[in-house]
Every structure is written in structure tokens, then in C-alpha cells.
Amino acid sequence: MLKVPEHQVAGHIAKDGKLGPLVDDQGRFFKPLQGDARGENEAKFYESFSTNKNVPDHIHKYFPVYHGTQLVEASNGSGKLPHLVLEDVVSCYSNPSVMDVKIGSRTWYPDVSEEYFKKCIKKDRATTTVTLGFRVSGFKVFDHQESRFWRAEKKVVLSYKVNGARLALRKFVSSNSPSDDDDSPPNCAFASEVYGGSDGILAQLLELKAWFETQTFYHFNSCSILMVYENESILMKGGGDDEKKKKPVRAQVKLVDFAHVLDGNGVIDHNFLGGLCSFIKFIKDILQS
Numbered sequence: 226m227l228k229v230p231e232h233q234v235a236g237h238i239a240k241d242g243k244l245g246p247l248v249d250d251q252g253r254f255f256k257p258l259q260g261d262a263r264g265e266n267e268a269k270f271y272e273s274f275s276t277n278k279n280v281p282d283h284i285h286k287y288f289p290v291y292h293g294t295q296l297v298e299a300s301n302g303s304g305k306l307p308h309l310v311l312e313d314v315v316s317c318y319s320n321p322s323v324m325d326v327k328i329g330s331r332t333w334y335p336d337v338s339e340e341y342f343k344k345c346i347k348k349d350r351a352t353t354t355v356t357l358g359f360r361v362s363g364f365k366v367f368d369h370q371e372s373r374f375w376r377a378e379k380k381v382v383l384s385y386k387v388n389g390a391r392l393a394l395r396k397f398v399s400s401n402s403p404s405d406d407d408d409s410p411p412n413c414a415f416a417s418e419v420y421g422g423s424d425g426i427l428a429q430l431l432e433l434k435a436w437f438e439t440q441t442f443y444h445f446n447s448c449s450i451l452m453v454y455e456n457e458s459i460l461m462k463g464g465g466d467d468e469k470k471k472k473p474v475r476a477q478v479k480l481v482d483f484a485h486v487l488d489g490n491g492v493i494d495h496n497f498l499g500g501l502c503s504f505i506k507f508i509k510d511i512l513q514s
């Protein structure tokens with residue numbers, strides 16, 4: 226039985242009769258192929274990437290595993306539609322905090338329609354895409370004061386300027402209230418555990434950056450970095466015997482959304498690389514502060 230993903234933080238959502246992704250209980254994420262070229266393009270990317278022997282294994286691990294396409298009952302009740310069958314990258318977490326960050330200083334690319342270009346540039350200018358080379362698209366964190374998940378409102382997230390983006394990246398790793406009504410600054414209590422360390426988010430971003438400095442196979446337009454970590458271990462901390470049973474934080478970076486990937490034609494993807502460098506600087510600053 227397929228259901229609406231509990232931890233989805235951005236993109237098209239399968240609610241109110243709309244078309245959106247679904248998940249099963251076997252760790253698979255079913256993303257409907259959008260009717261226009263986007264769906265076909267994303268499937269083509271996954272086919273190419275999953276069989277591309279020139280991409281090293283340590284880079285493959287930053288992408289959801291691809292299991293082909295399958296006809297499944299769509300979320301909008303329109304009957305069976307082709308879906309990409311992907312690894313559900315949050316399925317192995319019990320209480321994940323998740324953030325989607327769209328990378329690049331532009332989301333449009335050569336040869337798009339005038340209409341699409343205008344739509345993209347309007348959003349790029351209204352958000353931090355142009356100024357920072359990335360924008361937060363959505364996130365959810367565990368509110369340790371209220372003992373429940375807190376979800377950032379889409380309208381608020383899309384209105385972030387530089388300080389808003391910085392604050393969101395701090396909230397993502399804080400134990401105090403994430404609520405927008407709360408004036409207390411995020412305490413970044415989990416920053417070193419989640420962003421730092423030899424296998425934390427920063428180390429993973431740096432490994433990806435090293436690949437982007439040389440890879441010329443693909444141009445990742447409008448693609449996102451998904452950051453995930455487990456709250457279970459943090460919740461159990463200091464709990465005597467529970468401390469021994471605690472699950473690791475398992476901070477992970479995954480790239481998602483390849484609907485607008487183009488062939489790199491031997492050219493560095495400087496739009497993605499530049500945005501990634503800027504994003505890394507923000508994470509480093511939080512770790513150093």
C-alpha cells in the first residue's frame with residue numbers, strides 16, 4: 226500500500242487530489258513522471274547516471290538508488306501513471322530532521338521557453354538564489370521544547386533573504402524553539418554533531434565539491450541538496466542505560482530532483498559548483514561561530 230511521504234519538505238505534494246510522490250513500507254520513493262519533458266528527462270538522467278562507470282562509487286552514494294520506472298496508481302486519482310522508483314532516503318530514520326536546499330545562482334538554463342525563464346528568474350531574484358547561489362526550499366526539525374516536529378511554512382521559507390537563510394541553517398541544528406514567533410537565537414546545540422566531524426554534513430559537501438571541480442558529464446540545473454539527520458540519539462542523550470542503545474545521528478547529504486539536468490558537454494557545472502561553495506561557506510561559518 227502506497228502512502229504520502231511523512232517527511233517530504235518541498236516540491237509537489239500528494240495532497241488535496243494533487244499529483245505527488247508516494248512511498249511504500251519497503252524503503253521506496255515513487256515520484257510521478259511529470260507529463261511534460263521533465264519526467265522523461267529525470268528518468269533519462271537516472272538511467273545514464275546509474276550506469277555511468279566514470280562516476281566513482283563514493284559519489285554514487287550521494288544519489289538515491291534508482292530502481293527503474295513502474296506504473297502505479299497515482300495520488301490524484303487519475304489511474305495508473307509511470308513513476309520513478311527510487312530509494313526513499315529517509316526511510317531508515319525514525320525521527321528525521323530534513324532540509325531541502327536548491328543549489329545554483331540561477332534555476333533557468335539555455336533554450337528554456339521565455340515563459341519558464343521569466344518564472345524562474347522572478348523566483349531566483351525574490352529568494353537567495355541570485356544573491357547566495359542557493360535557496361532553502363523547505364525544512365522540518367524536531368522541536369525539543371514542544372517534543373514534536375516543526376515545519377517551516379513554504380511562504381515564509383521562500384521569503385528568506387541572506388539572514389533568513391543563515392538563521393534556517395542554524396535552526397536546523399538547534400535544540401531551542403524553531404518557531405518564527407520565538408525571538409531567542411538558535412543555539413546550534415547539534416552543529417558539531419550534524420555539520421561537523423569526519424563523516425558530518427560538511428565533510429560530505431567537501432567530497433561532493435571535489436567531484437564537481439572536475440566532473441563535466443552533467444549540469445545539475447535546479448537540483449537540490451537534501452540534508453537529513455536522526456533525532457532519536459539526541460533525544461536519548463544523558464538517559465543512563467539508554468545512552469548505550471542510542472542510535473547514531475547519521476547526518477546525510479543526498480542530491481535530489483534531476484528534472485532539469487542537461488549534458489555537461491565537457492564543461493564544468495559552474496552554476497552548481499559556485500552555489501555549493503557558497504553553501505559550504507555558510508555551514509563552515511556556523512561551525513566556527
Ligand SMILES: O=P(O)(O)O[C@@H]1[C@@H](OP(=O)(O)O)[C@H](OP(=O)(O)O)[C@H](O)[C@H](OP(=O)(O)O)[C@H]1OP(=O)(O)O
Nearest residue numbers: 235236237263325327348362363383447449482484
Ligand atoms: O509550482 P511551484 O511554484 O511550487 O514550483 C515548484 C518549485 O517549488 P518552489 O515554489 O520553488 O519551492 C519546486 O521547487 P522545490 O522542489 O520545492 O525546491 C520545483 O522547482 C518545481 O519544478 P520542477 O518540478 O523541479 O520542474 C516547481 O514546480 P513547477 O511550478 O515548475 O511545476
Ligand SMILES: Nc1ncnc2c1ncn2[C@@H]1O[C@H](COP(=O)(O)OP(=O)(O)O)[C@@H](O)[C@H]1O
Nearest residue numbers: 233234235236237254289312313314325481482
Ligand atoms: N529519493 C527520495 N527519498 C526521500 N525523499 C525524497 C526523495 N526525493 C525527493 N524527496 C522529497 O521530496 C521533495 C521534493 O522532491 P523533488 O524531487 O524536488 O520534487 P519536485 O520535482 O516535485 O520538486 C524533497 O524536498 C524531499 O523532501
